[in-house]
Amino acid sequence: MLEQVILFTMAVAFLISVLLSPIFIPFLRRLKFGQSIREEGPKSHQKKSGTPTMGGIMILLSIIVTTLVMTNKYLEPTFKTYLLLLVTVGFGLLGFLDDFIKVVLKRNLGLTSKQKFLGQVLIAIIFYLVAKQNEFSTAVSIPGTDYSFDLGWFYVVFLIIWLVGFSNAVNLTDGLDGLVSGTGAVAFGAFAVLAWNYSQFDVAIFSVGVVGAVLGFLVFNAHPAKVFMGDTGSLALGGAIATIAVLMKLEILLILIGGIFVIETLSVIIQVISFKATGKRVFKMSPLHHHYELSGWSEWRVVVTFWAVGLLFAMLGIYVEVWI
Template sequence: MTLTLLFGLAISFLVTLVFAPFFIPLLRRLHFGQYIREEGPKSHQKKAGTPTMGGVIFLIGLVAGILVMALKYHMTTQDTYMLLFVTLGFGLIGLLDDFIKISMKRNMGLTSKQKIAGQLIISIVFWIIMTRYDYSTYLSFPGTNFMVNLHWFYPLFVVFLLIGVPNATNLTDGMDGLLSGLSVIAFAAYAVIAWFAMNLGVAVFATVMLGALLGFLIFNAHPARVFMGDTGSLAIGGALAGMAILTNTEILLAVIGGVFAIETLSVIIQVISFKTTGRRVFKMSPIHHHFELSGWSEWKVVTVFWLVGLTLAVLGIYLKVGIVI
């Protein structure tokens, strides 16, 4: 089983690695370049025009890897396809958002209402599929045996998670390799958790996604040759939320994806502080920009955030399976 999972990782990695050099020049020819907001850090203005919508690259790798695991090894399950659905669904919303931004040459794509409506539809469909199978409505608390049955409230919690996490990953995608590196760590953690839980479907998905993101990171690390755009950031968030729900690790996701939570919290704090007192707590939010404007190099910010993410992921694995990998 382990060797087969690693083969799936290798397939998605290689497909992404081969596809990227063909797709990135295509994005350039189509002038699908990133628009950099004027209020952002001045150092980011030089990134204007860098191809975006690169999330398509690792999504192609993901689909290729899943197909191989399904057709050759028959290792996919309903969980795998549910995760593929929610990932591609949120990726499609991001793709539409990116396309509108590029065609309109501004930093606004879909309206907030349009985004939420699309995410709500996908989340509800995901829950309807869940109701056809025997999924738990209990909420587990990491590191303890304590569980709470949410009963009728659980569907609302599922929808909240499926909308909230993609928006958190979207906020985190603000530096070269930041989100892709943190996502590699998070999916690796879930691959381990699913493997120990003998949840084959989630293990397959997490491992294949891990391979695809590793391939993408080669082109997205500083200096980035391509950005994932909302296509990638929303897809990643949908996948992480879906895995947390299907493995009954909803609260644990706040540990494994702790950096995403911190980034979101920094924005909330900044907005509340400015609206109530007129003062900003951070030089700029999300918080990765605060450190950048404090004099840290972009690579230093990304590296430190990766290390924090890795530490939290190891803690999350320990809380779930009781060992440190």
């Protein structure tokens, strides 16, 4: 029965995204919510200027509706259900504000880094306070071992680092058509498998709801994209996957399952440190996906390759957690 519920949840989320897109995309275009392309980016991206953005709204609506309907119908909602929605919507609203400033107020950088960081930290602290009220463990486990260590009060700092770090990591990865949609579907799918394996069906339903939502969005976001998710989508997805990992006590495993997001972030950090220290760049451009573009790879080749690598990371993560 529950297997059918999981598959049905994914199908419902997929259909909601697919059905919303033909309505939202023309609406966003009429409102002139078009993406502004940064001049320092790859020249081939200039033709994408004006493509409707803030499509993450469709992903969020699909996730919210699917999670609430399916959880209330087949399970009893738990504090994990509400925490997942709280963080996802919270980060999504933060991303929406960032997108709104960019496309409506025509300030290409959106929120300042301090404003965005403060918003992310506030959401993380609220998450911690709610979790603490539900006697949530502050221990962190080492994947593939029986070893764990309790962070105590320091867990709130760890939680802030994880939520802020991974929301920004997914945001950095969102630079090519379909890149985050595909890698996100794979990563959330891996956590859905693990949630099912550990009988955390509330988390499993949310996870497959996200998979269905982003795959439905991918129908219109694949190259050449008809719509971008914007920070509305990427920040929400980053916050959501970090929350899943935390609630399942698989925090460290997220580094492996979300390996693509980690590598993309590291490429930016390495580039900045190298340029400031030596005046030289390690990559032709960061994040890493732009390096491959400027090396002569087609956008589609970069995206498919990253999808494949993301799948390998996800499979390895499941193997480490379940079989080692």
